[in-house]
Amino acid sequence: MKITKLVHSCLLVETTDRIALFDPGSMSTVDVDSLNALNDIIITHKHGDHFDLELVKCLVTRFPDVHITAPDEVVVRLNAESVPATSAAGDGIAFFDSPHAAVRPIMEGELPQEIGIHYLGQLTHPGDSHSFHETKAILALPVQAPWGSTVDALRVALELKPRYVIPIHDWHWRDEARESLYNRMGQVFAERGITFIHAVNGEPFTIDL
Numbered sequence: 001m002k003i004t005k006l007v008h009s010c011l012l013v014e015t016t017d018r019i020a021l022f023d024p025g026s027m028s029t030v031d032v033d034s035l036n037a038l039n040d041i042i043i044t045h046k047h048g049d050h051f052d053l054e055l056v057k058c059l060v061t062r063f064p065d066v067h068i069t070a071p072d073e074v075v076v077r078l079n080a081e082s083v084p085a086t087s088a089a090g091d092g093i094a095f096f097d098s099p100h101a102a103v104r105p106i107m108e109g110e111l112p113q114e115i116g117i118h119y120l121g122q123l124t125h126p127g128d129s130h131s132f133h134e135t136k137a138i139l140a141l142p143v144q145a146p147w148g149s150t151v152d153a154l155r156v157a158l159e160l161k162p163r164y165v166i167p168i169h170d171w172h173w174r175d176e177a178r179e180s181l182y183n184r185m186g187q188v189f190a191e192r193g194i195t196f197i198h199a200v201n202g203e204p205f206t207i208d209l
Helices: 053-062 072-082 150-160 175-191
Strands: 003-004 013-014 019-022 040-042 067-069 093-096 118-120 121-127 138-142 163-170
Touching: 019 118, 040 053, 053 072, 053 118, 121 150, 138 150, 163 175
Parallel strands: 019 040, 040 067, 121 138, 138 163
Antiparallel strands: 003 013, 013 019, 093 118, 118 121
16 A cells, blocks of 8 residues: 655555555645546545645546545535535444544634544544544554644553554644654554654655555
8 A cells, every 4th residue: 555645734645556545635635637547536524724626626637536525514505516425434444433622713614524534444533533433454543733733642542552653733833843753652562562654745655564
């Protein structure tokens, strides 16, 4: 499985016969023209840093047969733009309970619908949550957010014990802070037998399970 982090929570996940893009949002850096194929777009929830409508429309224009999986409220918005999408878990996609973390008073209103995703039985993407209780071998872990702390991220990962951790949701860190905290998290996970992927935006890495 080849994975490329495309800033923040956006991951391009490639296998020999399938390519998926997770959470292409406004903070992501996705070069649509550089993609040669795309089978799935998977959106965990409606917040702009995870779902950029115009970016998704560009992706659908380039790949009209792409399959989009998202929560109902995202599906409704896409359908209103004549973009087909579904809230049903298709082949290779399994949902799990991963509620969006509380954001008040930073953001008011109801919390968005959110889907936690297990992909191909190997990769877990929880969206904006540290309140989930299951993972596959590879965990995309939100490590920083207005709604949650790095300490909470470490705690949930150490409890669930994935084989690999990919840090996501870290757009808010300056590069020096990211480097320092990646190094420290790598040490903490290594002491517990977990491999921390020191992900660099735009640079693919391969995980063999």
